[in-house]
Amino acid sequence: MARPRQYNHDTLRIQVIKAAKLLLEEGGPTALTARALAKSVRTTPGTIYNLFDGMSGVLQEVNRQALVDLARLVDGVGDSEPRARLLALAEVYVGFMLDRRAVWRAFFEGPRITGVFPDWYLAQIDGLIDRIAQPITALEPKGDPRLLAEQLLLSVHGIVALAAIERLDLITRQKPMDLAHAAVERMIASIRAGAE
Amino acid sequence: MARPRQYNHDTLRIQVIKAAKLLLEEGGPTALTARALAKSVRTTPGTIYNLFDGMSGVLQEVNRQALVDLARLVDGVGDSEPRARLLALAEVYVGFMLDRRAVWRAFFEGPRITGVFPDWYLAQIDGLIDRIAQPITALEPKGDPRLLAEQLLLSVHGIVALAAIERLDLITRQKPMDLAHAAVERMIASIRAGAE
DNA sequence: CAACGTTAGTGAACGCTGTTCAATAATGGT
DNA sequence: ACCATTATTGAACAGCGTTCACTAACGTTG
The missing domain is CATH 1.10.10 (Arc Repressor Mutant, subunit A)
Incomplete structure (x- = not known):
C-alpha cells in the first residue's frame, strides 16, 4: 500500500x-x-x-453536512407549545440559510445537481418534515398533518429560495423572518378556522 | 451605413x-x-x-418575453368573486411555468443573472402582485392587502421553484396545482378567521 | 458610375471550466 | 533491499463566455 x-x-x-x-x-x-x-x-x-466523484461529489458532500447541521439545530428546538415550536422551527430554518446563502443556493442550483439522490438525502429531508408535522399534529387539524407540514415547508422555502439568491426584494420589502412568521401564523389560523 | x-x-x-x-x-x-x-x-x-449584451443579455430578453406572456395570461383571468379569482391566478401562474420549466428556471438560476434589474422588470412584477392584491382587497383583510399578496406569491413561488428544477418530489408527492390551491385556500381562511 | 467610409459579420484566440489518464513517486509487505 | 501497489501529479482535451483585428458588404458621396 x-x-x-x-x-x-x-x-x-x-x-x-x-x-x-x-x-x-x-x-x-x-x-x-x-x-x-x-x-x-x-x-x-x-x-x-x-x-x-467529481465536483458534483464535492458539492453533494457539502450539502450533506449542511443537512446534518440543520438537523442538529432543529433537534435543539425545545418542545414548547405547538405555536411557539413552529415559529422556532421557521426561525431556525431561515436563520440557518441566511448564514449560508451560498451553500444553501448550491443545493438547488447549477449544472452540478446530479438528478439522482442518495437515500440519506431523502431520509434527512423526511426527518425534517416530521419535526414540522409533530407540532401540527398537536393542533389537531382536519387534514393530514404530514401534508400540511409539507405545505408549510414549501411556503417558507419560497421565501428562503429568493433570499438565498438576493432576489427577495424583487417581490417584497418584508424581511425573511417576518415572512416566515406570517406563513406559520397563517397555517395555524387556517387550521384553527377549519377545526371549529 | x-x-x-x-x-x-x-x-x-x-x-x-x-x-x-x-x-x-x-x-x-x-x-x-x-x-x-x-x-x-x-x-x-x-x-x-x-x-x-452577452449571453446574459439573451437570457434577460427571454425572461422579459416570458414576463410579458405571463402578464397577458394573468390579464385574461376574468374578474369573478375573489376566491375563484385567486384560484384562477394561481392556476395560471403554476400552469405557465409547468409549460416552460427551463425558461422559468433560467430566471432564478445560474451565473448569468446580472444583479441589476431594468425598470420594466420591476414594474412588470409589481403589476403582477397588484393583480393578486386586488381580489385580496375584496376579502377585506385586517392587514395590508399588498403585503398579503406578496406573501401568497412567495408561497406559490416555493412550489414552483422546486417543481421547475424537478425537485418537488424531494419534499412531497402532492401535485403543484393542488399545493397552489391549498396555499390560496389557506390565505383566504386565515383572512376570514382574522376578520371576525 | 466609381470610390469611400462606415459597419455588420466573422472566426481565431484568450483564459477559464470539468474531467481524464499516463507517468511518477512514495510506501507497506516480503 | 526489493517489489508491487497506489496516491498524486500535471499535461491534455473539449467546451465554455468573451474579445477583437479583420473582412466584406453596403449607403452615401463626389
Missing part, C-alpha cells in the same frame, strides 16, 4: 470540504472550481477527483 | 430569442451556449454579441 506523502486520506477529504464551503461563501457558486479547490488545500485537480 | 448581407437586424434578434427558448426547453440551462445559439440561427458567436 502506498500512502500519501504528507496527508491522511480522510483528513484531506475534510479539508477539501471545509475549503469548498469557504469558497462558496466568499465567491458564490462560480467560485467553487476544481482548480481553486485544489489550490486551497495545496494539491491538484486530479487529487480532488480521487477523493470525490 | 453597411447593412447585413442576408438578414435584417431585428429579424435576427427575434430568431435568436426563439432559438434560445428552444435550446432551454430541450436541453436545460446548460444547453444555452453562445456557440449552440449561433449555430441555431446559422451565424457566429460574435454576431450574438453584436445583437445582445
